[in-house]
Amino acid sequence: MAAKTKKSEKNRSILMISSEMVPFAKTGGLADVVGSLPIELAKLGMDVRVVIPRYYSIDPAKWDLSPTLSSMGVWMGGELEWCSVYQTRIRDMVTVYFIEHHGFFGRDGLYHDAFMNDFLDNPRRFAFLTRAALQLAIDLEFQPDVVHAHDWQTALAPAYLKTWFGNHPILGNAASVLTIHNAAYQGVYPKHHFPYIGLDWKHFHADAFESYDYINFLKGGIYFADLVNTVSPGYAREITSPHGGFRLAPYLSNKGENFFGILNGVDYADWSPENDKMIPQSFSTSDPEGKRVCKRQLQKHFCLDEDPKIPIFAAIGRFVDQKGFNLLAPAIERALDTMLMQFVILGSGDPGLQEFFGRLPGKYPGRAGSHIGYDIALSHLIEAGADFFLMPSLYEPCGLNQLYSLRYGTLPIVRATGGLGDTVENYAEATGEGTGFTFNNADASALYSTIGWANSTWWDRPAHIKKMRERAMRQDFSWDKSSAQYQETYEKIIAAKRKRDG
Ligand code: ADP
Ligand code: GLC
Secondary structure, three states: OOOOOOOOHHHOEEEEEOOOEOOOEOOOHHHHHHHHHHHHHHHOOOEEEEEEEOOOOOOOOOOOOEEEEEEEEEEEOOEEEEEEEEEEEEOOOEEEEEEEOHHHHOOOOOOEOOOOOEOOOHHHHHHHHHHHHHHHHHHHOOOOOEEEEEOHHHOHHHHHHHHHOOOOOOOOOOEEEEEEOOOOOOOEEEHHHHHHHOOOHHHOOOOOOEEOOEEEHHHHHHHHOOEEEEOOHHHHHHHHOOOOHHHOHHHHHHOHHHEEEOOOOEOOOOOOOOOOOOOOOOOOOOOOHHHHHHHHHHHHHOOOOOOOOOOEEEEEEEEOHHHOHHHHHHHHHHHHHHOOOEEEEEEEEOHHHHHHHHHHHHHOOOOEEEEEOOOHHHHHHHHHHOOEEEEOOOOOOOOOHHHHHHHOOOEEEEEOOHHHHHHOOEOEOOOOEOOEEEEOOOOHHHHHHHHHHHHHHHHHOHHHHHHHHHHHHHOOOEHHHHHHHHHHHHHHHHHHHHHHHO
């Protein structure tokens, strides 16, 4: 059994619950954040424990998982649901627990099947994960000062804490934080799942879990959490504006000073051209030669003409509405028709877009490359070898690829929304200042013009490209500032809770 933790300010105990975490299970940026934030918090002296599912794809041997509890009973909807728990340590700083339940997590895919159909039992799977994480803290006698939940999947944690465990000897002291990585995904499900979730029907009302007679996990989480944050100040402003927030704006605004944005950090141990093990040659501002080698390798990989002079425009991401690939498709085709450039893309999702991008290499041989799928090593090579990185997102809570791109001197071309607007400084043609190219209108012609602007800068003002590249590579989006903000945030809610509880 774990020893009870001390309560000094430096040694706060944090229980983090998430559905994804690098390096174990990832579909997007949530995994990157949960993979690195706990380590940064541990560096500040905190005892951080993370709980994630033991998905079928997580190989116990590969990650050196050791058994923690052979069977743990979790009360769900008035009956006990049984699971096992495993654990491992990352970077010798953070303990990660894995909830093993074959019925819920012993299948391929995190949220949906191979045909992109969401699993129908997702509300039960993630309610169970969340409740199991709290049960684990109880069984291990790990007394968290803060329970930190991420997105709708674990948004029930604040509600369980307040309604079930308010006076509990282990959990009663815990304040709750809910981080919203994407307000569009709210976890909306038919209300017949509510009894299984195990909350009293009195919480199924319009300010908390009820939304148009459905359960809304995220909305309930917002109501019960002591503090809610999102992943950039820009996105925090957008989703509290009258038309933002996918109908959550009033509830987020209600949180007052207990809702704001903290920009994500980057784990430069994983994402930095100086020490990236996945790229053919390292490089830095003082030794830029490696970028040429990476570019050649990227051209080779996609069977593009191996000409260092031609700029490569790149994109990586989930083919979903959010990412603006519907704007990119016509814009890039027009650009390839009219400009001297190359284009590569890595991603998957919408079948129509997969087909469109999958066909581009056939239409533009030697000039366009596409990989429909998910490939982490290739994503590093693209970041390193490309010259420009395209993110025409319709909205973007933070965005990590533009931050990685900056570090690799791959100038981002972004729609100035959410975190993209907060992190990319638009090119000033008169002076050569800036770290990328931004545009505002969510339409293909605005994107096309901006690609043209970047392309003409490449050919006509190479000194500006060099200057911007160096400036981009020097930007510091490390976790230092953001983890300190999380620490401050924790202290603030711990103090408020202690005051409330007397
Ligand atoms: P989101 O979380 O909305 O997908 P982010 O920019 O925050 O967007 O993070 C996306 C993360 O997922 C990045 O680390 C990116 O490199 C990675 N990624 C997205 N699609 C792919 C893919 N097809 N192959 C490899 N990595 C991918
Ligand atoms: C979400 C957002 C993305 C953000 C990531 C990590 O998936 O779409 O913008 O960077 O979470 O916070």
